[in-house]
Amino acid sequence: MYKYLFFLTASAVPGAALAQDSTEDALAEILAAQDATGPAEQPADNGGEQITIADQLVPSITVTANGLGTDIRNTGQAVTVIDREELVSIQGADPTRALQRVPGVSFSRNGPAGAFTGVNLRGAGSEQVLVLIDGVPVADPSSPAGGFDFGSLLTGTVSKIDVLRGSNSTIWGSDAIGGVIDISTRADTGMQGSLELGSRGTAFASALAGVSEDDFYVGLTGSWYETDGFSSAASGTEEDGFSQIAVGVTAFYDIADSLELSGHLNMSEGLLDIDGFPAPNFTLADTAETQKTLRYWGDIGLTYYGADLTLRARYSRADTDRSNRADTGTLSFESKGQMERADLRGEYRLVGGLSAAFGYDYQRNQYETSFDSFAQANIQGAYVQLGWVLGKLAVHAGGRIDDHDFFGSETSFGGDVSYGLKDDWRLRASFGEGFKAPSLFQLFSDYGNRDLQPELSTSFDLGIEKGQRGTGTHFALSGFRRDSEDLIDFVFCTGLLPSPCSPGQFGTYDNTERARAQGIEAEAGIDVVGTLRISGVYSFVDAEDRMTGLELARRPRHFGTLFADWEAGFGLSLGADLRIVGDSFNDAGNFTQIDGYELLDLRAAMPFGDNLEVFGRVENVFDIEYETVSGYGTAGRGVFAGVRAQM
Template sequence: MRTKTVLLASVLVSATALSPLAAQAQSQSQAQDDTAYDPSIAYAEAMPAAADPGAIVVVATGIPIDIAETGQPVSVIGLDEIESVQGPDLTRVLQRLPGTAISRNGGLGSFTGVRVRGASSEQLLVLIDGVKVNDVAAPGGGFDFGNVLAGDIERIELLRGPNSVVWGSDAMGGVMNLSSRVADGLFASGEYGSHDTVYATLGGGVRTGALEAGISGSYMDSDGYSAASVGTEKDGFRQWQVTGRARYALADGFALVANARYADGKVGQDGYPAPLYAFADTHDVQDTKEKSGRVGFEYLGDALTLRGGYARSQTERVYSGESYVWYENGVYATDGRADRAELFGQYRLAGPIRLDFGADREWTRFEDEGATRKARTASGHAMLGFYTPVATLAAGARYDDHSLFGGEWTFGANGAVRFAADLRLRASYGEGFKAPSLYQLYSLYYGDLGLQPETSKGFDVGLEKGSRAESFFAAVSLFRRDSRNLIDFDLTNYVYYNIGRARAQGAELELAARPSDRWRTGLVYSYTEAKDRTVGGLYEGNDLNRRPRHALTASVDWATPLGVELGADARLVGDAFDDRGEFVRLDGYEAVDLRASVPVGPVELYGRVENLFDAGYETTAGYNTGGRGAYVGARVRM
């Protein structure tokens, strides 16, 4: 514990010692000519003007646009909100997004899946700084949010619903882009709390002239608690990660860009030891290394915008312990890698008419037990749009040529109409597809080369009043998504197979209000009904597993006259089933978090209590969730 405390203190002391240098650099930056080229501003200025800079997103078309220019449902969470929630657990922020359901196999660092509008966690395409990071070596090819620490993230974009027209495979249920942090100066934070948990973040950056660059690093070490609800042995988590991105303008309208991320973590797990092979305490360990990066360019012309680059993501996992005695040396290792060359573009044809287009080529590779499997995909898409301040309409198509399945067409369309300055009606139709993962196809014991891609068709309509940048915002959405050829695991024949059809439908409500400069409130409610609709199937009519029908998150923040800021989040989740047969029920739960912060000179002191009333619940049957926990910390930004 003493080592953790020393580490925590050194981060804050180092940052404070650098504050005079940071202040001097900031002063020099402010003294520069106001007309100096700011690449981030220039990129946004090439797009139609947005009332709220935070409303510029890339998940809709691959090119930055204002949310008001798309009829698709998109939500954004910025740095101020991420910091106000506090802590390393990103899922505590994600639960503020409409349509999301989260499940975790134990404590922090354990596998964490995010389901959007009743889709499986593997059907959410996840990008970090625009790089696809879904693990191609994972059984379902999804992304594990347990390996992302919140301190290195400054922005979250979520598009809810299929969008394979722009992003291709994996974008069946939605698209999420996490942007790493780039600061103008230095920042640092550190906290300590329950389960002997230490978490520290340190980073810095510059935004001067033609250069925008930043780097940050985080470290976390926690003793944790037993992953198995029947166990007593602590399953700890240790991780460090580094992220960085840069942008350099060679000339007006042309810039080079690059980003990179490396995360190294180790988490304790529980398993199924001999001779009973029942879920219990074990000394299983999962070591994970995640690497991703991209180099590219951005061109901003009067009529033409281009964004291109080459990206790579790689996830290496090593599993060891009692549950892996059947493997050579008691170790099972996987290595998944995806390389992608891509180009996104937008051409302003005439007046309000624009053409969005793109092409990419992707190579994926999966290794385990000495065998290597590969696949490749070549794709192209185009979307023609009509954009005015009153109405927008866009429609397009995509063609993917997969080395194993041949061609696949997907279509999409969206539009919006503004009835008044603060009232907007939007609607969208989107198709999605997901190719079987290389594990599902080639796994030595469970694979099936006869699997077909999963496909989906989704409809959405919504009404919005106000803006997220204003004092009041309200939105209601209705959606439905029909899916075919869903892939599941056959517990009788022990093989993956296409099971048939499913439908997810429901409604979402968003409310946000700022009654005064001192108060900020928000509420997100989602109703999702996700059912198996396979005619004649064993589970026809059953709810899909781990999809609660009801989920609500309410938040309130108050800046007191004394300078202390107080806040609370309440999360209410309804019942669900852990299995497709509806034999194991996951009871609903209510969890409340309290938080407070106060500035003391250049330092902000903060603290929180998670799960205030010590609610006992499970998001995955048989796995523990953390009880009540308390944390205190400090942060400084210079």
């Protein structure tokens, strides 16, 4: 019998404005026939001996590709995995410093740390990317477009980030138009901790403690971050700070050899200084406004491991409360969003390398704001996917149907194929459909339209790859295309015939837009000499509004990262990351250009014995002035140093 644990715990979560599953949760759900150490192998029989925690932490496994625990070489989809070791080497609390090493990923931020940060996959909007944290959908239903804010997601308790690029609603349902980002939090044993101090009055600390025996695991995690920041308004002088504390508990218990109970409970609270648009000019400027975000999320699950059948049932819930205060300290806006979800996933081994994965989920989203009364919408869906592994060939194909309270039913189909060649080369291809349900704000607010249909997408990609990321000689080249339709946009009522507006509305949301994103992604890495490794990623993304022919806002056509790491014989490690981003436009009309930029970061680390390490880095070495959103400030040169220990 083979058992995989859930690794469910706390991470620092979003706080500013907007916000789906899994750590190793699908590992706990399903043991797929293609879960192997190589594309052609099947799991070995261990004679009934219980698998230890260490045995189960297999870094090459990813769960975002198809909903199963799968060797990354057994999927034809474009997936990048950033593990804990790489996160530690990069240093810092900001997850975008790691995500910039992933092909096809670009981002924009409205000011300093903690400010709203949107992550785009292959030109898809940040609200069209499904984000999962430890099995719990983390979108805030009270946010206008239902996206996820990476601004206050910190890396201190993160063990792994999986990034799937391409539409994949077949397995994951709503929101997976651009792809899926799966964030797994840490579930180690022993005690670990780190403390970092640096520029702009920044302090970042994280800690972990975990205990395990043959039949249970209990772990605690926590992080604390505080910075004085800098002005969100590029023209301002007032510092806009940010602080956040997050705590969580993880537990699982083997009720019997074939039955496991698991769950986690987490809380985070963040306080962010923000700038506004004060009278009389109503342009972005220094203000003393603040935003407080309080989040609770968690789940409980029960997993059955049979000889050929694996089943897991789970209930999860996430609450997000946000409150904004004006310069005077009076409450100016308040919102409450809640998600409840029940799901069942399973996998049945048929014959040989043939398996069938299946699942059902029911999700209820609710919201209420200072200006909008309580409203909710429910969506439920079911999927089936067949997988076949034969030698160096792996194939998956599946379909899904969802039913929503307002727009009715939507179907999604997808498939992928991977074939291994000589000398560790691999061909891969995938096709996927995606959809995004209208947000509660788009449906029920004063500007809402209850006749909205879901946004839809169809994506294709084709790639070739040699080796594996992060080791030996690695090369990957992909071409992709995604067509989207029925995109939801705000429209003014005047002159619209027929009008989607209700009586009294001057504007509403409607399915009016179409877009296309196509391009190439390249990734390479090589061990030059000794312990010197040089790697790089480059992306060309042509993201176009097909109604106007203009470029989509804040989507650079060219961007990439070069990074190098070297380790001396006595333990000293040195590294550098060079981020290069081309020009883009700030607005849909392409009136305001955002100039491209180049940023260089340097870092170093030195161990002292087996349990202590000192580290430091310099960000934006040449103190470059740049923007990712027009009018909003960005960080200048920063120097940081810290220490981490374990026992």
